[in-house]
Amino acid sequence: MSENDMYEDFADRYDWMNIHDPAREVFFKTLFKKNNVSDVLDCACGTGKDLIMFHSLGYSVIGSDLSNAMLRKAHENLKEASLDLPLINSDFRELEKHFKTQFDAVVCLTNSINEVLDESEVRRALESMKAILRPGGILVFDQGQSDATMKNPPRYDPVINNRDFSRLFVLEYSANVMQVKIFDFVHTEDKCEFNHTTVNVAIRLKDDWDRILSDVGFSDIHYLGDLDFAPYDKNTSRRLIVVAHK
Template identity: 30%
Template sequence: MSSTASKDQAFGPKPEECRDTDHYVKEYNDGFVDKWDDLIDWDSRAESEGDFFIQTLKERGVKRILDVACGTGFHSVRLIEAGFDVVSADGSADMLAKAFENGRKRGHILRTVQADWRQLNRDINGRYDAVICLGNSFTHLFNENDRRKTLAEFYSALNHDGVLILDQRNYDSILDHGYSSKHTYYYCGNDISVYPEYVDPGLTRFRYAFPDDSVYHLNMFPLRKAYARRLMREVGFQDIQTYGDFKETYRESEPDFFIHFAEKKYVEDEQ
């Protein structure tokens, strides 16, 4: 491990015991943020993802989108270029700065806001047709109260009949069968190694190794699919549909990622 990476990413003497929601801000330091676009590879990701989100949002009549985990701006920029009105939020100031820079390089001025999800509606204005939380970001939340509060904030930020799109790794497969990833859709960068070096029911510690021998880590909560869907229902979302790697039908162990579409609707009880 490079001394820079290990020094900047301070997890303490027992990294596996670092299970604090707020620690993610320290994980995304300048060095890791600078590497993030190498990990994603915008062109490869755009090709593999296609227009899945764009078409799905257009079919729902979505116009105004809040990207609550914009990272370096990949989805914000793609959605702006597809004609949506987008506000880009993130908890990391370094990520927001990189997203703004990436937007300018592509001829866009991103509207960015630094926001803690747990107080999201304190920091944003208005309501949105869609809230998107992508890139496995929701699993930075280690405390169940944080997860519930965050989902409630997402719900509140939506217009009536709005939709939350939230993705996550297939932690069920990691916990039950061990790690196996095709890196087909999400992390498409070349010569970059990504794998969990430690897993237990309350923590998955991912290791990211880059061609220049730098190494970084992320501590994530291994969110099970059924549990995530239950939490969404309990804060009020209805008609939750879950895709596996952009497909409606799949074997539970196959997808690298699950993508949840949770509708904010009011359905009258049947008489």
């Protein structure tokens, strides 16, 4: 989340690992119906794929992101889908400066919240998200790090390997930070290309979020272990999904 756009060289490749997941659609449709959600802010919308999904499910949706490179790609994806949805260049630590209305739901997905390494800045982000939620509104964020996976943290993750493209994550750990080195290989009949991107992610687990979210003033906090709404289990869950009410 520095002033330099770390996604400048990655935005055009980001969607290469985007795979349609019907379970993800069912999860959000069920969650939003249960919580009477009609309008959504995706405050780390990236390339806009989730904006397209939320719109297809019938929700009024706005996207914001700090990365201009990601927003440019989001514009391309929305145009390709024949959609004209609002996209705002905004730091999710300062949402109240850009949005005067409030939302039924704010989502911050795919580990975006943990790209803010400093805990005081994470609190600032959560306070900003809370400020633009209606009373009773929900904040949703998710991450791949869980108590179970961090007991024996992975070093390598071959995310994609098909005929034309391979993506490998190489993971290194220092204190409470995970450095994700992303190696992309294009290997078609007429093209051979290699690209590398590095992203640093803070490691925050359930007890950390319990403390931080409570301090910020969120209530009725639910922790899920998967898209099937299974309760989060420190011993077995392989992901962490947080749903917190204002």
